[in-house]
Amino acid sequence: MKLKFGMVGGGNGAFIGNVHRRGATEDNLARLAAGCFTRNMEKNLQTAEDWDVEDTSRVYSNFREMAEKESQREDCIDFVTIVTPTDTHYEIAKCFLEHGINVVCDKPICVTLEEGEELKQIAKEKDLEFGVTYTYASYAAVQQARAMIDNGEIGEIINIIAEYPQDWVIVSTVAESSDQTPWRLDPKRAGGTACCSDIGTHLEALIARMTGLKLESVLARFVHYQGSPMDHDIQVLLNYEGGVPGMMWASQLATGSDCGVRIRVYGTKGSLEWSHLHPMELTYAPLNRPVRVITANREYNAPQCLELCRLPAGHPEGFYEAFGNIYKSYCTHLLAKRDGRPCNMLRHPTIEDGLHGLRFVRACVKSDEQGGIWVNL
């Protein structure tokens, strides 16, 4: 039987709520059964109708009521998805965990590391699953890359180059027209930093997922555009376990870049490259041999990749399906736990990854504040 889930946030026409809903229902493993989509009750109910929440008594006017009432039902939701601004994640997640409900939370999971550690502790005590939606780390081709790295196809990793240029801040600054501006550009609500928390953490999680390596220290520079209090461009030197170096650039000022996440991992026997611009492709360069373009849903794919391919080769899957991949794994784990079965090969980002992102941000902030010194995580 399918899982049931609820959602907090997502109801004011923000695209991300719908992305979560579609991701969670993508593979028919879960059904949206409850929600507190927005404080405006009219919009709240409209969202529920749009998204086929059958029972309107499960549309709540605040998240505390939702946690409480749901936890008292026989058919309580199996998990809640939190898609509100960053500074509210902590209290919402804590509330649901304390009511015994599993959580999927948008990243960054909260503002401070202390809050995150507390959430982890509660989840552990209650034996609950806490998933985090690092999208880019969840594309099928990234799992293909990880499988190849685990199989030794690029040898030992010797260098990692990652970037995420986008241009919405400079476009919206000039155009003064973006609806996204408010909370993401408010230091308090966004979690203290702008670019670093928002897209820097995506890169950190992508590197971790693709390579399996642990970040040990950073040296960061934050660029403040035209005196903005927020960082809109970050340039970071990275140091991974075993002395593996890396470099990261994330920017919200890179005119002409839509959402150009790109990662290159170099090893002693070859390299791998993945770019979000063409997310179904993975480029593999074996040492001194022709470069190969690995595409999705081909027989030769690794099982971890094939498991996430829904369409025949050449039929583009995209951003919605990347969310679907996270939820497919999360739900599969919940179902396996419910049924006492072992988990399958799928992996999704957990609170541990979310905490790592917070540590990364904290170290970057400290490094930047001190003029660019190496800071351990």
Added chain:
Amino acid sequence: MKLKFGMVGGGNGAFIGNVHRRGATEDNLARLAAGCFTRNMEKNLQTAEDWDVEDTSRVYSNFREMAEKESQREDCIDFVTIVTPTDTHYEIAKCFLEHGINVVCDKPICVTLEEGEELKQIAKEKDLEFGVTYTYASYAAVQQARAMIDNGEIGEIINIIAEYPQDWVIVSTVAESSDQTPWRLDPKRAGGTACCSDIGTHLEALIARMTGLKLESVLARFVHYQGSPMDHDIQVLLNYEGGVPGMMWASQLATGSDCGVRIRVYGTKGSLEWSHLHPMELTYAPLNRPVRVITANREYNAPQCLELCRLPAGHPEGFYEAFGNIYKSYCTHLLAKRDGRPCNMLRHPTIEDGLHGLRFVRACVKSDEQGGIWVNL
């Protein structure tokens, strides 16, 4: 209030059924309320559960029963989606039309032109909407191209080059492992031809949608791989109204091509190019000026394109969303008709386009059989 729809076919794990379901529900305009997904009742019910059909009494063991019973309900489905093999489209579509139910049908809409004309006639008499799912013609970037052509941005059209290379037939012939083989490679079930009916018609519809021009005559060559009775590669010279020439190549033997639909339209003042490999991009070359890459969901897009963009610039939408575009337009028209409102700017392929595809196939077959002569449509 949302529309309700039913589905015939799609229930044996074929990916295309799920594509239709997701497309139809993408924009919260319709809800799956009934179905006859497969003849195996167990699988039929399982599919209904997977896809959240609430009322299992609306899961039918055959399409005639479904048409009859649904048509007698107060809350009858507003339309039915037909995703069965080509040779069954005619009788299924006819049955639902005769019971007063609107139809969306996979392409090609049927095997013979006579059947198609009859369906059109019935739909007209009953004042029903008959939509056809030409996917590639329905990407947002293609609507952007059409808007630019209508605005005169490439001047008068002077040439059209279109291609659709894929490789599944040669891969499956060698590998003998494709599940898709059976009906698509059976001349009778596939509608008489293989490559021409299946992907040639996609190109014909894409050209028509993008340019607005009407195809007048063709000169075709069919290639039969290793003595196959079916055409697996077609090469066609085209003649459009006003003497505009064109060229088409479609192949199922093009090793290394996933799903490489590509169209280039040349005019007196510029050219436009769209490729399915990167479906969010449209390339525009004004005469003697730098080539421009137009991406989706940017402020400068035409309204017809923006209307179909769901995610911020740079977040890839794909094949599912192309189906969503068809259903968004189809449902919007149905809703407008229901409410007596005028229709909006959205357009979807109709039975007229489906009939044109059949005429195209018939002319190509005749041309090829006679050794490559010009045949009027």
Added chain:
Amino acid sequence: MKLKFGMVGGGNGAFIGNVHRRGATEDNLARLAAGCFTRNMEKNLQTAEDWDVEDTSRVYSNFREMAEKESQREDCIDFVTIVTPTDTHYEIAKCFLEHGINVVCDKPICVTLEEGEELKQIAKEKDLEFGVTYTYASYAAVQQARAMIDNGEIGEIINIIAEYPQDWVIVSTVAESSDQTPWRLDPKRAGGTACCSDIGTHLEALIARMTGLKLESVLARFVHYQGSPMDHDIQVLLNYEGGVPGMMWASQLATGSDCGVRIRVYGTKGSLEWSHLHPMELTYAPLNRPVRVITANREYNAPQCLELCRLPAGHPEGFYEAFGNIYKSYCTHLLAKRDGRPCNMLRHPTIEDGLHGLRFVRACVKSDEQGGIWVNL
């Protein structure tokens, strides 16, 4: 000791003269020793000085005098390069051959097939080498492709798709500013057709070089832009030996295309693609395996390719070096003949290839004139 060569034409600032000169001297196998670069004696001498012709007595005011006087010298030029308009090739080539001087001639080698056959006959009688400068067929990556085809890496060839879009005619028609217009757009001087003779023959030669297959028949359509007497766009169905089909499109009206020669060869075991836009790359798609990008001057290249790589991997060679490749082979053959050594692995286009180009044009013209029928070469 180096070879000595002369040049007829090339002296009026046309870029192609300098391309030939650089090509012929690229690998230090030949030195420019004589010339009749233009009828204007002042410009003639200036060209000689620019191009380091040491002995000004070998700068001639007409080609007949040049052929006669050179043939009487002990240190006569070893070959002459002809870079004049097409309609003059025949008499110039004939004159030098009759004086016992080897010839390299720009393509098309002359206007009529009869002229070409006569030139071939004279060259044969006099035991002279007649080279033809089909540029695109001479890139290093094309030799790599041929070596792979000969090695069976794509199995048996089953389809060939070739195209050459450029836009100078439509640009110059609109801009009325191109210096190239005069003779290339004059039917008589250009050899009867425009697009077919000029760039169609390049495609025909490229296919022949890359595949080794012989063209047997064609079905052609010529497009006449705005009533031009010349063809500026040709669309041709091809039939190669063994029943291998192919398709060709060449256009001078393709706005936004610089010089987009592209060829795709499909076989039973894989495919190969080469594009002039990135001429150092060859794309190889083995059946159901990742696509591979083969780049130049890598250890794994075939010897026939490596022999033509002058710079380390990644340092772009271009159009000049493609000419260099032709002359490297031509001169190597002349030197081997002079010294009584066997020839090496290099191949360049000969008069046989030039004649095949004329047969191709003749067949296309006939096919087009008769409304698109199959014509044997």
Added chain:
Amino acid sequence: MKLKFGMVGGGNGAFIGNVHRRGATEDNLARLAAGCFTRNMEKNLQTAEDWDVEDTSRVYSNFREMAEKESQREDCIDFVTIVTPTDTHYEIAKCFLEHGINVVCDKPICVTLEEGEELKQIAKEKDLEFGVTYTYASYAAVQQARAMIDNGEIGEIINIIAEYPQDWVIVSTVAESSDQTPWRLDPKRAGGTACCSDIGTHLEALIARMTGLKLESVLARFVHYQGSPMDHDIQVLLNYEGGVPGMMWASQLATGSDCGVRIRVYGTKGSLEWSHLHPMELTYAPLNRPVRVITANREYNAPQCLELCRLPAGHPEGFYEAFGNIYKSYCTHLLAKRDGRPCNMLRHPTIEDGLHGLRFVRACVKSDEQGGIWVNL
């Protein structure tokens, strides 16, 4: 009348000697008249013959003799080109300058900054021109970019991202087969560092040429592969005048990268990107407008770009022509000086640029040695 030049080095089959020779003679502004190509006199004379040095008495067995004897001739060479290992540049350049002969020197111009300052001083005193061959900075498309930046087309520069991945060190380390290994991997001969001196300086010069901005400070990390004493990968944070940040990555361990120089310059009104993989293209992204691909030798190019285009649009020029661009400018300046004419719009790298490269290396070394601190140039 053409200039005459000599060459020191280049005669042992190293590709770079021929690249200089072809570059210097590319536009018929200079002729090779003398040389000391190698210490082996037989090879020395063979090189002279290959390269058409007419007078073998001007083939010298050592560079001091060459400088002395040439300086005493009426027809003394106008300049000498130095293409020997880095550690010999200083004494050779000094010798020719002291004999009153202009110099073109490969980069880096010498090992220490003090040596470089001395060379600059001598050149200044003697009123001689000292050119430096920074190749990538000299492509036509880079001049197009600079012209656009000077015209304000991207507004004020706010960020610079540059990279140069190549893989020859890791390939040769594994394969132990590269002929280039010896001196470039010997710290003393290569100028103290490997990657930083060799390709890092190329990036520094490219940024300077494209943006016109002056580098003020760096924070560098050098990566030593498997304990090599040499740096084979450098990661550098940059600080340009006016507080403009930048980032640089150069690597000789980047498997699969041929010669992937790439620069992106972001401004308040747009961005520009150039990649050596497709050196004829420049990508221009105006804020919130479609990205444009500017190609070479199109009417709309800036004069500074057009001046360096030799072939019609779409005919690829490459690495040889980039060298040709340097020499075209250098020779044009010499000729203008000789004739007392003003110089034209062309610019080439001078000793000032060479010195800046040395300052860059020195600062990077110091920064790396101290664990990654900011160091002023």
